[in-house]
Amino acid sequence: MRAEPPSGASAGRALPQAAAALVLLLMxxxxxxxxxxxxxxxxxxxxxxxxxxxxxxxxxxxxxxxxxxxxxxxxxxxxxxxxxxxxxxxxxxxxxxxxxxxxxxxxxxxxxxxxxxxxxxxxxxxxxxxxxxxxxxxxxxxxxxxxxxxxxxxxxxxxxxxxxxxxxxxxxxxxxxxxxxxxxxxxxxxxxxxxxxxxxxxxxxxxxxxxxxxxxxxxxxxxxxxxxxxxxxxxxxxxxxxxxxxxxxxxxxxxxxxxxxxxxxxxxxxxxxxxxxxxxxxxxxxxxxxxxxxxxxxxxxxxxxxxxxxxxxxxxxxxxxxxxxxxxxxxxxxxxxxxxxxxxxxxxxxxxxxxxxxxxxxxxxxxxxxxxxxxxxxAKYRTPWVGYHWITPWVKYGDVVMARTMPSRQIPAYGPYTVAPGYPDVFLPDAARRDAAVTHYFAADTPAGTRRAIVREYGVRWVVGGRGAAQPWLRRVATGPGGQVLYRVER
Known part of the structure; x- marks a missing residue:
């Protein structure tokens, strides 16, 4: 007859197994x-x-x-x-x-x-x-x-x-x-x-x-x-x-x-x-x-x-x-x-x-x-990112969006492109030039004509920015979380 293990040994096995199962259920x-x-x-x-x-x-x-x-x-x-x-x-x-x-x-x-x-x-x-x-x-x-x-x-x-x-x-x-x-x-x-x-x-x-x-x-x-x-x-x-x-x-x-x-x-x-x-x-x-x-x-x-x-x-x-x-x-x-x-x-x-x-x-x-x-x-919970699903009724797959770094880390998830990548890209030869173009576009002292030229160079159809990003050739389409605004580029 096989001897039963001591109850303490059984509990010693069951407790970590139950705890691990709960953690995996959480995941x-x-x-x-x-x-x-x-x-x-x-x-x-x-x-x-x-x-x-x-x-x-x-x-x-x-x-x-x-x-x-x-x-x-x-x-x-x-x-x-x-x-x-x-x-x-x-x-x-x-x-x-x-x-x-x-x-x-x-x-x-x-x-x-x-x-x-x-x-x-x-x-x-x-x-x-x-x-x-x-x-x-x-x-x-x-x-x-x-x-x-x-x-x-x-x-x-x-x-x-x-x-x-x-x-x-x-x-x-x-x-x-x-x-x-x-x-x-x-x-x-x-x-x-x-x-x-x-x-x-x-x-x-x-x-x-x-x-x-x-x-x-x-x-x-x-x-x-x-x-x-x-x-x-x-x-x-x-x-x-x-x-x-x-x-x-x-x-x-x-x-x-x-x-x-x-x-x-x-x-x-x-x-x-x-x-x-x-x-x-x-x-x-x-x-x-x-x-x-x-x-x-x-x-x-x-x-x-x-x-x-x-x-x-x-x-x-x-x-x-x-x-x-x-x-x-x-x-x-x-x-x-x-x-x-x-x-x-x-x-x-x-x-x-x-x-x-x-x-x-x-x-x-x-x-x-x-x-x-x-x-x-x-107090220990960190709120995840909201995402940019709110732009998808208008922005389609393959459209180019002008946006700063943080939006650029999310917008491509829905199919559009951004002007500059939100992450370092060792295979993109003009990555630095693209980053500079985005920085220059959103700089407060950049002339409207220069902004327009950047938009044309990269085929931008949409701009995501704050209310201060408005331009005569941009049409406001939607407002998202945190006061962000989606603008359509008027050709």
Whole structure:
């Protein structure tokens, strides 16, 4: 007869599993609402262009025939779904968000199972990845804090990170035996796919792969097969027709300026992860080639090098520091030697997770709205962007709109173009000239004739601005939130 597990052990498994299930249910409800912030407009615009032309979509933001790194295999698939089904772009993004969430959760489950057989380990890992951050809210694409995930769940970075966990799990398992040529080539293709889907997440995935290989100490024949797989992945990057992957290495200073904030307020944003650093130290004492410790060390090396050399975009490798530490914190709860030590560790981790959950509790507002939240919770809620659906009855697909930077990050999501892109674009040769034209147009001392010339040069049909943007040759058509006005250009 099989012995029943102690009730305390059953509760120890059930509690993290129930908590993780509630968090994932919250994320599903967030997907239904799909709050808008950050780069969502860019990804919606990318799907818009692909649904109209899968082969030659052009620039996603401005009316120019240029490549774009946003045309990844994942976005190509979503664009094909939009084209074949006729579904709206935002419905397709919700489908993509759900697929990304499933890919992430199954990837975490598979990878954690390679590190621990304990049934509660995957649920604890999900909780640590989402909640073990710091007392200062932090949102950024490719970072898995609960609030950050709520705002970026439809982004390619989430799907790519889910693929990364699957890659690490697959690689860990096959390195425990004899790896075949077919498997090695498949691993290489998956690695290349991740890099194409989200380049920064691809760097994190690569560091995890390197740590896994170093930890496993494979034979020379295995290394040869893995090298062939890497070569195949690099070939995929080389032949991808939508943009030149290797040209991204020469990206300009705009990317460095944007990523400089990644190096500020580190303790406030990520302080709770120090618990995971302690766990990594304990794991390293037990195994000098622990894969999570090696992963963490490689991430620290790249992140530190970026800060020291001024290559602040290297800060996007920070998840390679955070993820192994967060996983180690979860795993120590189920793998520490004595039961008393595990119980003590679980208590400390529970307190840390509670602090992290309270920091990000405003995420509830993306499901129920601010008015339904208690005042203390509402104070932590950040209102998402309103969007520019109010211009769509008049502005059609392909129309060019003159607008400042923030509107330019949203308007292309509905099909129009803007004069200047709302985001840095390394493949747009006249990006600086376009930015200057927009700045000059909205400057108070710009003569009316100069404004008119800018409008004609870029084929502008609409202007979005305040009431002060009125001109004799502009006809007021609609008023939107915040006193914004849509003007039609009279030819």
């Amino acid at each position: 599903i409800l967030v997907i239904v609402r799909l709050p808008w912030a950050g780069d969502l407009g860019m990804h919606a615009a990318t799907v818009q262009r692909l649904r109209h032309s899968l082969l030659h979509p052009g620039n996603p933001l401005v009316d120019a025939d240029t490549p774009s790194p946003y045309y990844s295999p994942w976005m190509l698939l979503l664009g094909a779904v939009a084209r074949l089904t006729g579904l709206s772009v935002f419905v397709v993004l919700r489908i993509g968000a759900l697929a990304g969430l499933v890919m992430l959760c199954t990837g975490v489950w598979r990878y954690v199972r390679t590190l621990s057989a304990h049934r509660a380990a995957p649920a604890l890992a999900i909780l640590c990845l989402l909640l073990l951050w710091g007392p200062l809210l932090f949102n950024w694409s490719g970072f898995l804090g609960l609030n950050s995930l709520a705002l970026t769940v439809a982004y390619p970075s989430v799907f790519a990170l889910g693929l990364s966990f699957h890659l690490w799990a697959w690689l860990t398992r096959v390195l425990r035996g004899e790896i075949s040529w077919g498997v090695a080539l498949g691993l290489g293709l998956l690695w290349g796919l991740i890099l194409l889907c989200h380049q920064f997440t691809g760097v994190v995935a690569s560091l995890g792969v390197l740590a896994t290989v170093i930890s496993a100490r494979p034979a020379r024949g295995t290394l040869l097969r893995l090298g062939a797989g890497a070569a195949l992945g690099a070939a995929l990057l080389w032949v991808w027709p939508y943009y030149d992957f290797f040209a991204l290495f020469s990206a300009g200073a705009d990317l460095e300026a944007i990523h400089r904030p990644l190096y500020s307020h580190l303790l406030q944003r990520f302080g709770l992860v120090l618990l995971g650093v302690v766990a990594l130290g304990l794991r390293l004492r037990r195994d000098r080639r622990d894969p999570l410790a090696l992963f963490f060390a490689l991430g620290v090396l790249v992140f530190a090098a970026g800060g020291l050399t001024g290559h602040y975009s290297w800060g996007r490798a920070l998840p390679a520091v955070l993820i192994p530490a967060q996983l180690a914190a979860a795993l120590e709860t189920v793998s520490a030697g004595r039961r008393a030590v595990r119980v003590a560790w679980a208590g400390v981790l529970a307190v840390a997770l509670a602090v992290g959950a309270w920091t990000q509790v405003g995420t509830l507002g993306y499901v129920v709205g601010r008015d339904a939240l208690p005042s203390a919770v509402a």
